[in-house]
Amino acid sequence: MHINLSILAFITVNLLIFLGWHLCLCVLRKLSTGESIVYAGLLMAVQIVATELLLGMFGFLTLTTLLVFNLSLSGGLLVWIFLLRRPLAAERLTGMGRQVTSGLPGVLTPVNVALICLGVFLTIWICTAAYFLPPRGIDDLVAHLPPIYQYVQDHEISLLPIKLRDQFVMPLNGEFLFLWPMIFFHADTFIDLVQYVVALYGMLVIFALARRFEVGRNDAVFVGLLFLFTPLVLGQAGSNYVDLIVGVCYLTLLYAVVRFWQTGAVIHLILAGIATGFGLGIKYNLLVAVVAVQPVIIARLWSDKSLSVAIRSYACYFLFSLPLCAFWFVRNFLATGYPLYPYQLSLTGLHAVKWSMTINAPGVNSLSQPPTSKALIEFLRHPAEFFLSYMSQDPGLGSFHGGFGVVFWGLGIPAIVYCLYKAVRAAQQRDFFPALFWGHVPLTFFVYLLQITSARLQFNQRLILVVIGFGLLALGVVLKKLRAEFPLSVPVIRSFCLVASILAVVHLAGYNWPSYQIKQPVADWVSNKQTTDYKYFAQAPWDLSLLRAAWEPLDYLTQTGNGWSVYTAAPWSLSWTAPVFGSRIQNQVWNFQQEPVGFFDQEPVGFIRQELAENPDAFIFHRMNDAPLFYLGRKITPEHVWSDGNFEMVTQTPTTQFWANSSLLLDPETRGRLITWYAGTFESDINTLEFIVGRLPDDGVLVTASPWGHGLKYLSLIGTLQMPVHIVPPEKVRLESRRLQANKVITLDKPLNGYKSKLLASLKTADGTVVFYENRVR
Amino acid sequence: MDASITPNSDLKSMSRLLVVWLSLGLATGFLLWITLSGPGELEQVQVGLRRYFFFLLPVGMAAAGVICTLLWFTEYWLIVVRLSAVSCVFYLGFLKVLGWVFIPWVLITVAAIGFFRIRKLAVEARSSLLLLHSMGSLSGLYMTFNLDKFLQPMELFMETVQSLWLLVVG
Secondary structure, eight states, X not given: OHHHHHHHHHHHHHHHHHHHHHHHHHHHSOOOHHHHHHHHHHHHHXXXXXXXXXXXXXXXXXXXXXXXXXXXXXHHHHHHHHHHSHHHHHHHHHHHHHHHHHHHHHHOOHHHHHHHHHHHHHHHHHHHHHHHSOOOOHHIIIIIHHHHHHHHXXXXXXXXXXXXXXXGGSOOHHHHHHHHHHHHHTSXXXXXXXXXXXXXXXXXXXXXXXXXXXXXHHHHHHHHHXXXXXXXXXXXXXXXXXXXXXXXXXXXXXXXXXXXXXXXOHHHHHHHHHHHHHHHTTOTTHHHHHHHHHHHHHHHHXXXXXXXXXXXXXXXXXXXXXXXXXXXXXXXXXXXSOTTTTEEEETTEEEESOOHHHHHSTTOOTTOOOGGGBHHHHHHHSXXXXXXXXXXXXXXXXXXXXXXXXXXXXXXXXXXXXXXXXXXHHHHTTOOHHHHHHTHHHHHHHHHHHHSBGGGHHHHGGGGTHHHHHHHHHHHHHHHHHHHHOTTHHHHHHHHHHHHHHHHHHHHTTOBBTBOOOHHHXXXXXXXXXXXXXXXXXXXXXXXXXXHHXXXXXXXXXXXXXXXXEEEEBOGGGOOOHHHXXXXXXOEEGGXXXXXXXXXXXXXXXXXXXXXXXXXXXXXXXXXXXXXXXXXXXXXXXXXXXXXXXXXXXXEOSSEEEEEEXXXXXXXXXXXXXXXXXXXXXXXXXXXXXXXXXXXXXXXXXXXXXXXXXXXXXXHHXXXXXXXXXXXXXXXXXXXXXXXXXXXXXXXXXOOTTXXXXXXXXXXXXXXXEEEEEEEEO | OGGXXXXXXXXXXXXXXXXXXXXXXXXXXXXXXXXXSXXXXXGGOOTTHHHHHHHHHHHHHHHHHXXXXXXXXXXXXXXXXXXXXXXXXXXXXXXXXXXXXXHHHHHHHHHHHHHHTOOSSOHHHHHHHHHHHHHHHHHHHHHHXXXXXXXXXXXXHHHHHHHHHHHHHO
């Protein structure tokens, strides 16, 4: 009930913000429906991010202040419109309503209706996945989420140690959109929906753009809907990567620029400025777009305005672009010496000045590929082969990394080529706008292939996600042409796209990066066996399924109370900190409070927290082969934790150890949760062990490094097994036994050296025989 | 004769265009595949959809070639069909498998010359035709390589549908 009310409140607040801007734009200027929705969507996102940024800069980033700010602003706008401009707003809204209702019958063609139905199904699926599954994209956990989790805890914008990840320094406007539902619910439950909402907004932007290219309403809706069913968009939609946000922002910027070209009205230039600033504050790669739109803006200003008016208008564009991006660049300059850290911008492109990977993982240097392996060089050498293999392989298909899909490669590319051809023809007749607009596509590919190595294509297609929008727009233009010349081919193309969209949705079920499989979570929910979302890291790739052995119990144990301060250490490449915060952002990463945040060896600069953290409540260690552990803040090893004696091992696998302070585990509620978690996770082990527990003595202690220890610990906690159970690292069984000074020690698998041992019991299981030894002090 | 290929001509002709278009799309897609593959490579193709395409398409396209030729003799839509018939010769691209790598390129050149010799056709209609051809070709090529990837998770997809249904009823 509580969560339902919260969802309702969240939707209401968002609608209020959107409505405020929508009405405001309607009053200021007579706009089309698509135009007002696109701009209101942009301004809504900007308002949310700007208020978070402002409050975060001054240390007031709390839900209350955020709501007060946003509701005051939007409420103020609505009151102003209601009191002073009500007739005008009503008239224009009525006009829009009429426009929509009159256009609706022409839009609801069988293919569009089928796509909408598919979209409804997809929405239900994605919402379900977002609700049940944790954030699970690798960069989500590594770089995108930890900073905003920290901001919510600290109520201010801080800088996490860039020694761990350079990405902590990068602009975070996109992540601030994730912060919005996260601070509202104080949980990560709905943050995986943010990019999906952006994808829905992207549909509207493409629809609105297509309308500006005189594509019929029916086909404009069609190409807009197709955006949602692009494999890459589907992959990105459930992740916390920001490539979809930046791609849609690029399209919005283009929309404003197109409208400025068409009308010359400064309001479009102002909105282009806002989109520029917002986009630059999301990801550096929007620099290419910003550079590419300048000729359009300048050419338009040049064409019909006096120099002074043109300069004033351009200054207006520039000034409106500053607020949302300047903070990040200035902060980075102060903290690292480079505004675009870890890059430096030169005439030849973006160059890495320093990269934590090269420092922390010697030998893994993704930046030092020989220049011959650049994709552009390969393309120039073998253009036909490169293009055809690039297209047929569709790098990254089936993940959030890539996969432009058959609609782009099969239909979009020829359509773009056609639009480019028409643009060149138009330029010959001194109409340069089409060339300036469609020129974005070759430029985007050129810069991308220039920067990227062929081997990385499958991981980085997302960086040029915007070309999907161009492809769909071009398809709309071509459909308009074909309707005139070969009308019967249009239904064939549209039906083919529908089939491709259905296939894309089917394909989504097989995604691993990220996984959208909901079978297990739904089964748990139906059988009331839900514990924590982190359980479903089990169906995630990389090492997430292994590392969940620590994250899952940590999250479940700390879901009530004030959370724990957790120390974590892992090989650098496995230092993924987001899950340590927990699904309700309840825990603190102890390491972050101890590490200087400045530029490697420099003194701490900027927003460092000066106070010393208390000792950690828990420790998590991950291992991968023989890779050395990367320590942040202070070097505390598993040896130190065991020696301290105040910590109890909750769970242990060959890759992961999770220790918690024994006193915290004595808390009845925590203890109850631990019992529940053991019961759910090791159910089959427990069922097996129950056969033998009666043959174990009541006195003494059980010390083990065996995986069976978890089940035995459960039986001990519920009292079925009378003796205490100590789970320890494999090399500590004997030392722990000595430290406990018990006369009788039970061990598994092998007897203790230096003790008088006897075989107590053996248990045959599917995985082999488990042998219990009784060891007595000689 | 040109009247039959001008915009909005009779639907009968248009439907023929679609048959030709689809056939050509798949045909050219297949040709590109053959062009890209090395000698002997096709024998190593895994059993499955690609091999299915490998065996089915030549047969299908040979039939398409016959249909195109018949249409040609009926004197409907002369130019388009002539082009289509020429395109069907692309299937000799099979010779690539034998190691005669130059053959497909020669055929592409011959077809391209044939295409541009059609002077009577309006430029706009010609560009539309070219667009349709390339769309069909590239879509065919893409699906030849990727259709199995899209269909592979069908079982998982059905599980997802069942889970969503379970949520509704449970």
